[in-house]
Amino acid sequence: MNETPGDGAPTLTIPARFNGPDGSGNGGYTCGLLATRLTAEGGPAVTVTLRTPPPLDRPLTVEGDPATGLRLTDPERADAARLVAEAQTAQLPDRPAVPGGPVTxxxxxxxxxxxxxxxxxxxxxxxxxxxxxxxxxxxxxxxxxxxxxxxxxxxxxxxxxxxxxxxxxxxxxxxxxxxxxxxxxxxxxxxxxxxxxxxxxxxxxxxxxxxxxxxxxxxxxxxxxxxxxxxxxxxxxxxxxxxxxxxxxxxxxxxxxxx
CATH class of the missing domain: 3.10.129.10 (Hotdog Thioesterase)
Structure with missing residues (x-):
């Protein structure tokens, strides 16, 4: 996480190495990068919703308040694709993620x-x-x-x-x-x-x-x-x-x- 010059708004950048489909950020890595603003090891669950393919190798702005939720936006866009992702703390569903437990x-x-x-x-x-x-x-x-x-x-x-x-x-x-x-x-x-x-x-x-x-x-x-x-x-x-x-x-x- 870096700081943008001028207004001091926090930013994050997804390096090109961490791609999913060619030309956009890996979903899990991108969501985890934003989730670090809300949680840590042993902390609460976080829900992240991706709104558009995450752009690579340029600063994205983190907006909002950790108490109410965060928005990840692309300052280079003025259309609907400006909103990249939204995140907030959450509860995991009651059902197990993998029924039957682990294999060896x-x-x-x-x-x-x-x-x-x-x-x-x-x-x-x-x-x-x-x-x-x-x-x-x-x-x-x-x-x-x-x-x-x-x-x-x-x-x-x-x-x-x-x-x-x-x-x-x-x-x-x-x-x-x-x-x-x-x-x-x-x-x-x-x-x-x-x-x-x-x-x-x-x-x-x-x-x-x-x-x-x-x-x-x-x-x-x-x-x-x-x-x-x-x-x-x-x-x-x-x-x-x-x-x-x-x-x-x-x-x-x-x-x-x-x-």
């Missing part, structure tokens, strides 16, 4: 072989899940099915993968930063749905990080498809340590891209 790291590692994005991916350079990103230049979260669908439209499908955060994701103390943790909660939820046949982008996410992951340790990241409603897909996601303890969880809404 070995099961999650095996599931990576079933990741559909390895064969076809609408956003192959996505920071969180893109297979076109080289080792060390993306999270490379390749979540494959571990519990097949039990309902229509793939409802109930649960996916998993492993994640070993490297040192550049940390805050200097060994803890993974909040934006990187939100980025990890992002795409595995999306891949519980048919992302290949129905490309979607993150529209809204409510997440809470009870305990930050640590660099160099292996975690299980899971996603679960809750329902499909028109262009909207509702998912849950969670991060577990190697002993199955829950560290962070999220519920998200995805919006299918119009073709």
């Amino acid at each position: 790291p070995a099961e999650a590692k095996d599931a990576e072989n079933r990741y559909p994005g390895l064969a076809e991916h609408p956003f192959p350079r996505c920071y969180s899940c893109g297979p076109a990103r080289p080792e060390g230049d993306g999270l490379r979260l390749f979540a494959g099915s571990v519990r097949p669908a039990t309902g229509p439209d793939g409802q109930g499908n649960t996916v998993a993968c492993t994640w070993t955060p490297n040192t550049d994701l940390g805050d200097g103390s060994g803890a993974v930063t909040l934006p990187q943790t939100w980025a990890a909660l992002d795409c595995p939820g999306g891949w519980s749905s048919d992302v290949v046949g129905r490309p979607s982008v993150l529209g809204r996410i409510t997440a809470r990080v009870d305990r930050a992951p640590r660099v160099g340790r292996t975690y299980v990241v899971m996603g679960h498809l809750e329902s499909v409603d028109g262009r909207k897909t509702h998912t849950g996601s969670a991060i577990y340590d190697s002993d199955g303890e829950l560290l962070a969880q999220a519920h998200a809404t995805w919006i299918a891209i119009r073709r």
Whole structure:
């Protein structure tokens, strides 16, 4: 977070490296970056709604009051696309993000072989899940099915993968930063749905990080498809340590891209 000259309004910039679809910010990373203004490890859940594809590599203005909510705006726009995102503290839904709890790291590692994005991916350079990103230049979260669908439209499908955060994701103390943790909660939820046949982008996410992951340790990241409603897909996601303890969880809404 930087300060803009002149009026002193706080800003944040999404570096080009942290893209989702080419040319716009990764949804989870962007939402986590804004959420750091409202929460921290062990703090309350935050809901962030994305209103337009987040622009990269230029300062965006943070407006509002943490007590009532924040708005992320693009000072270079004068139209409806000026509003990039909105955030406020929230409560997670009562339902579990991933029903049935975690799988083992070995099961999650095996599931990576079933990741559909390895064969076809609408956003192959996505920071969180893109297979076109080289080792060390993306999270490379390749979540494959571990519990097949039990309902229509793939409802109930649960996916998993492993994640070993490297040192550049940390805050200097060994803890993974909040934006990187939100980025990890992002795409595995999306891949519980048919992302290949129905490309979607993150529209809204409510997440809470009870305990930050640590660099160099292996975690299980899971996603679960809750329902499909028109262009909207509702998912849950969670991060577990190697002993199955829950560290962070999220519920998200995805919006299918119009073709």
